[in-house]
Amino acid sequence: MKYDFDAVINRRNTRSYKWDQSEKLFGDKDIMPLWVADMDFESPPAVKEAILRRVEEGVYGYSVSSEPYKEAITSWFKRRHDWNIQPEWMTDSPGIVTSLSLAVELYSEPGGEVIVQSPVYYPFYDVINMNGRKVAKNPLILQNGRYEMDYDQLEGLMKGGAKLLLLCSPHNPGGRVWEREELLKLGELCLAYGVTVISDEIHCDLTLSGHTHYPFASLSEELANITLTTLAATKTFNLPGIQTSFIVASNPDLKRKFDMRLKTLSLHMAHYFAPDAVQAAYNEGDEWLDELLVYISGNVDYAISYMSEHLPQVKVMRPEATYLLWIDCRGLNRDINGLKQLMFKEAKVAFSEGSVFGSEGEGYLRINLACPRSILQEALERFSEAANHSL
DSSP: OOSOTTOOOOOTTSOOTTTSOHHHHHSOTTOEEOOSSOOSSOOOHHHHHHHHHHHHTOOOOOBOOOHHHHHHHHHHHHHHHOOOOOGGGEEEESOHHHHHHHHHHHHSOTTOEEEEOSSOOTHHHHHHHTTTOEEEEOOOEEETTEEEOOHHHHHHHHHTTOOEEEEESSOTTTOOOOOHHHHHHHHHHHHHHTOEEEEEOTTGGGBOTTOOOOOGGGSOHHHHHTEEEEEOSHHHHTOGGGOOEEEEOOSHHHHHHHHHHHHHTTOOSBOSSHHHHHHHHHHHOHHHHHHHHHHHHHHHHHHHHHHHHHOTTSEEEOOSBSSEEEEEOGGGOOOHHHHHIIIIIIIOEEOEEGGGGOGGGTTEEEEEOOSOHHHHHHHHHHHHHHHHHHO
16 A cells, blocks of 8 residues: 555654543553544645645734635535535534534524434533533444434434434444435434434545445435534544534525524634645545555454454444444443453553443443554453453
């Protein structure tokens, strides 16, 4: 391959959220961190070059985005996802979670119920609870080794008055890529009961071979009219520290509300470096991403094979997207604190403990596979040896 994803980059002492907090968070500076979802790979060279050109300008004043920036986004989603986004549908936001929080505030009532499909990305719960709303769980069903939606229970929540749904597509932590028919069935219920959908599709570009991501708002004009989609280049190209994302809403009323709230909070200004980085990534990052997906798929295969051979008590859910691996550790007979003890004290690794994704995730762990295979190998060896020692 052209890009060397096996190269080990020392990220310690770089103010890394992932690598420089192990002692503070887990009690040991030598813990291997495979938890928070950023990659241990360099971003595409074109991104670095674009940022350096911007640095060399030397005056870091207030900035705006540009038409070429918007064209890079619309071109990317047309060729990668067959979605014709119009530039006037887009608004920049500092981050996905910011967008989710604003959406909960704007499109639901205080004390109202907001639907999540648990287990799910833990900030979903935070943006609901911290905005004074109530979490309405639509637990996913584990069927044939993957998650499926429970439409009957979901319809009950909608009949009960829930008017906002946070959709995680592709799903984190389970790695599901929702099929077109699944999303259409979900959409039928939302249209029937007047439910607005906030679709978090940050992992859409990380769909693995054999699967197709369908943007929820692309399925029909009627569904687009009830949907606000949150998107970013940050997961795709390892740019989370640049703090950039955007929303897409073809419904002018939904978008107007969102834009007004952003301006009220003075969050509407462009980050000095972000548009250049995003534009370079979307215009010149196809080859890098294609090779990354091959490498991630190899890490998936390696991890599943390793766990099957060395720790068969753990059941692994094969992801269809993302670089995250959701593993069922209930066969180890450890509670939440027991799993933390196993990871942090005995194995000296940090995966994400499953209950933070909802009570349905208790007994599970999430492993970040976006690292050189040598790091993944050592982490799995540490974990398996420690788990086997205690069995």
